[in-house]
Each structure stands twice: as structure tokens, then as C-alpha cells.
Amino acid sequence: MNRxxxxxxxxxxxxxxxxxxxxxxxxxxxxxxGAWDGAYSALLASTVVVTVWALIRRRR
Incomplete structure (x- = not known):
């Protein structure tokens, strides 16, 4: 194995x-x-989104 x-x-x-x-x-x-709740929620969700993306990409 050459890594x-x-x-x-x-x-x-x-x-x-x-x-x-x-x-x-x-x-x-x-x-x-207020208005910033959506942006902060998106930042919190970024971890889940990236993890799901990595799992899907790895299976291909």
C-alpha cells in the first residue's frame, strides 16, 4: 500500500x-x-451537512 x-x-x-x-x-x-437565528442555525447544520456529504462521496 503506497500512501x-x-x-x-x-x-x-x-x-x-x-x-x-x-x-x-x-x-x-x-x-x-431575531434575524441572525437562521445564519447561526446554518452554521450549526454545516457539520451535519458536511458529514453526510462525505459519507455519500465515500460510498461512490
Whole structure:
């Protein structure tokens, strides 16, 4: 098996980005009300959307 060596940044780039997006959505949803609720909900849902997308892509 010939695998390319990945750097630490290459391995953890996507999980860190998803963490920041979901944490921003969670904090924003807890602190703000009104028109921003939709945007913060979308940030929270981004983790689920990306996970489902990755699972579907992996099965192909």
C-alpha cells in the first residue's frame, strides 16, 4: 500500500474548520435573537451537512 504522507495540518484542517463553524453557530444562537437565528442555525447544520456529504462521496 503506497500512501502519501500527510502533514498534521492536512489531517486536521477540515475538523478544525467544522469545529470553528459549529462553535460560532452555537455561541451566536445562544447570545443573539431575531434575524441572525437562521445564519447561526446554518452554521450549526454545516457539520451535519458536511458529514453526510462525505459519507455519500465515500460510498461512490
Amino acid at each position: 502519501k504522507r500527510l502533514s498534521l495540518w492536512a489531517v486536521f484542517r477540515a475538523p478544525i474548520l467544522l469545529f470553528v463553524l459549529s462553535l460560532t453557530g452555537l455561541i451566536g444562537a445562544l447570545l443573539q435573537d
